[in-house]
Amino acid sequence: MNPAVGDDRRFVLTLGCPDRTGIVARISAFLAELGGWIVEAAYHADEDTGWFFTRQAIRASSVELSAYEIRERFAKVAAELGPETEWSLHDSGEPKRVVLLVSKEGHCLHDLLGRAAGGELPATITAVIGNHRDLEPVARAHGVAFHHVPFPAAGTDDDARVEARTAAFARIREIVDAHDPHAVVLARFMQVLPPELCEHWTGRAINIHHSFLPSFVGARPYHQAFARGVKLIGATCHYVTGELDAGPIIEQDVTRIDHSDTVPDMVRQGRDIEKLVLARGLRWHLEDRVLVHGRKTVVFS
């Protein structure tokens, strides 16, 4: 997608800090001084952690400064709000980039490429990396570079396998970092990221897990769901952390099944939920709507 232009261009401010009185007044006074026209404003005061969160979208055309200049000025305001304050200001006119990691299952890739083609994704998909070549044609058909990084076959973790795997992830890191992406999406990638990559891409690596977490962590969640006899199956979009399937949840949804649904039926119906949940989660991430705090997220959707 082309970055936002004209009257659709926004400056998006996000901020998290310890809660106290006067924060909203301080920030809105700052924005008013700039003449900033606020088109979206959301707040959340978390009583549990005593933390305050906000996201504000300002019509770019209403302010005479650049994003850089606003950042410079706002830094002083942020400093007043305490040393723990975390904030960012993004110009929706600056394009964002996404890199996708895939394996053989193509439904999430097809879905995201279709959305990108329809101008629905506020970012450009700059590369697709697959540990198999199955999805190369569809990526290329959409004009997106495809990189094949083979992984050793599953098996006992002998030295050679560990080494090959380490090399493959090093190669992936190299390709991904060359794009400096705003999101690294594990679109049914099926390989567990090593701890150092979880760390390196903190807050940018997004996974879609095919269960309603925390149920059915790990492998073959639809088989687990079938065995337990649940009446709904789900999917979870979350940030990747060092602990498997335990990162901050961005979005979840479910769909109804019944006794007549076999595991393949669940797989098929689950795909629709996976696609929706990942697309929503990724969109919110790219629009700076997701603020992470500890193990949880605030989503100003």
Added chain:
Amino acid sequence: MNPAVGDDRRFVLTLGCPDRTGIVARISAFLAELGGWIVEAAYHADEDTGWFFTRQAIRASSVELSAYEIRERFAKVAAELGPETEWSLHDSGEPKRVVLLVSKEGHCLHDLLGRAAGGELPATITAVIGNHRDLEPVARAHGVAFHHVPFPAAGTDDDARVEARTAAFARIREIVDAHDPHAVVLARFMQVLPPELCEHWTGRAINIHHSFLPSFVGARPYHQAFARGVKLIGATCHYVTGELDAGPIIEQDVTRIDHSDTVPDMVRQGRDIEKLVLARGLRWHLEDRVLVHGRKTVVFS
């Protein structure tokens, strides 16, 4: 329910005015001057109508003024925002009252009385008025006064019938107004309010219609839905206006049906949606979360 006390007590400010820059700054500066601790804040700028809406909940214990005093001071701020500005400030420590109008179908009444008993409704149900006596026992069992106001049987509108009907509505108006309620709920009342009562209770009369409006306006919506062969049925909670089933919509929801569902099946399943939709809509109304603008609502849920 007892009105909110202690740290749960809130001052709730709602405001709508023509949009321009600086409104949020003006309001939040005002609240900051009072030392007001904002626990909830929501904004909406409607690009279509150029209108700005906000709702702010302030911890009452953080402010040393009474609701009356805050209102006095805020009036000046509101005046600065232009003559069209509409606003209110409610003290959640001041109890609210609800009057219910019912007929023979009891599911919404049972539901609301159960919620009131569980402390879930931020108001007291002070009276139930029925055009039949069927629901008198359950109202009384919950300690709520029941008033029986019989209506003439359906039939040709001869003078006697019109007169009896007019007298019945006059009696209802009298009973309702004696309670000065914050909401008059048509909980499956099945009688169409005359225009003067729609006018008199503007913004306070709430109806639950058993279809997903604007489909199936008027009588027997489940029969209409059955005839059309829809795959979902719904319910709509809306403010009552002079035009039948056309008032501003507060909340809607649907439930799935299929070819095996008869009209009685729809009636039964529809009840669950009616109860939920009415309970949510009424709760939001009582918590000052619903701002009406023209034919539409802003719901800060």
Added chain:
Amino acid sequence: MNPAVGDDRRFVLTLGCPDRTGIVARISAFLAELGGWIVEAAYHADEDTGWFFTRQAIRASSVELSAYEIRERFAKVAAELGPETEWSLHDSGEPKRVVLLVSKEGHCLHDLLGRAAGGELPATITAVIGNHRDLEPVARAHGVAFHHVPFPAAGTDDDARVEARTAAFARIREIVDAHDPHAVVLARFMQVLPPELCEHWTGRAINIHHSFLPSFVGARPYHQAFARGVKLIGATCHYVTGELDAGPIIEQDVTRIDHSDTVPDMVRQGRDIEKLVLARGLRWHLEDRVLVHGRKTVVFS
């Protein structure tokens, strides 16, 4: 509710047996010989376990035999289908009975009593047993006997406490069994049934758990959900077995929450899901729509 009469009266046949060809032909030939008018018929062949399930509802007025006589004749057909065959034939004209176990939280009780009052439950609620007296008034207001069986306060399991608890469950068993109910519903009872009662009421004891199982087993599931930061909360209606919250699931549903919802918000919103899920599960159980097989259910809803 009055039992079904006239043309609404049904004979409901349910059957489970090892799958093979010709079962449907055998059963439908039997019903055709009786002149039975089938108004509902559902089948399920489970490829995983090789088991066949069916439920058939026959208009009672179309058959000249009594339920007793049909049972006698059908026993021969069932025998042909193999020694593992399990079946039942229920006459919807024979009234069913339900006993409810409650504690202090009243929402499920209010809901079920309201449904019973509206003729929506295909059974009579014959008794409510509470370990507290809080819900006695509402039960009595609906004309339902209330039995108070106090439990020892939570604490260390010394001998006296264990003994008091054992005595309380013995008393509950006595009261329940005196009603010979078709369902014993733990309507937010908050006490774990001892193994011998799980065994004694196998297939009749129904619990509502306030999470989307298998997530958040055990105590305080909403607190667990809050801590994990899930985006949907749910409820599960299941048969009680000796393993806590692990019995065959009858029905589940979820509702959306977000970062602004506190634990009390979840508790309030969760109630609506608990009520719906329990009411649906109980209704299906009472209409012989639920067939249990191992840890799972077939629900012909």
Added chain:
Amino acid sequence: MNPAVGDDRRFVLTLGCPDRTGIVARISAFLAELGGWIVEAAYHADEDTGWFFTRQAIRASSVELSAYEIRERFAKVAAELGPETEWSLHDSGEPKRVVLLVSKEGHCLHDLLGRAAGGELPATITAVIGNHRDLEPVARAHGVAFHHVPFPAAGTDDDARVEARTAAFARIREIVDAHDPHAVVLARFMQVLPPELCEHWTGRAINIHHSFLPSFVGARPYHQAFARGVKLIGATCHYVTGELDAGPIIEQDVTRIDHSDTVPDMVRQGRDIEKLVLARGLRWHLEDRVLVHGRKTVVFS
């Protein structure tokens, strides 16, 4: 997709006839005689119209006859059930074909091509016809023939325009009929089929309308929804008939919106519902799960 082979191959029998006792017995006796292993069986007796419907899926490997031979034999059974009986027997091993009509909006096309690529659609997409060339590349990238049939620009219906339009539809008919498809899908085609094509493709032409019908018939339904202030938007998959947006409904679904959603937001979120509803409806149609009766459908999903 390759047609079903081996143990996944099914004979699917669908039948509708006036209801009376013994139909199930007659059909299941017929299938038992063939040694047919029934893997799915569904029935519906419509009390409103006195009509009986069934769908049965038989494991092809369990029967020694061809679909042709079964049809020949079953014709006698069908004749016994009366002259109004309508039935079909499909062999899932015989491939099905789909032709898609599109305009500029690509989301439904992307979605269906992605599903076909994943082997999820029980048919082959044999051609895409567009009145614009925008979607030609994606069709070709999936190896599907694209036919461009331009239409006259919108405007006053002078003779030349009418003639050009008639010619365009004649060309479309020619292309479509050359493929003899089991479904002609209007995947956001935006042109109203002329009556003779509605007639010609009766029971095969499937449309996706971007509203929850019967609300918001005709043009710009999201604009209509925005103006009315509804809280949910939806989509409807239905058979095309001569009356605009009034054909038998196959599937519908909705998604929640709120006051902050503009028309473009609705368009974006609505796409996800359109894709899901069309994919489900088309799949059910292709699997012979949809039986049309008058203005309504029976869907054995």
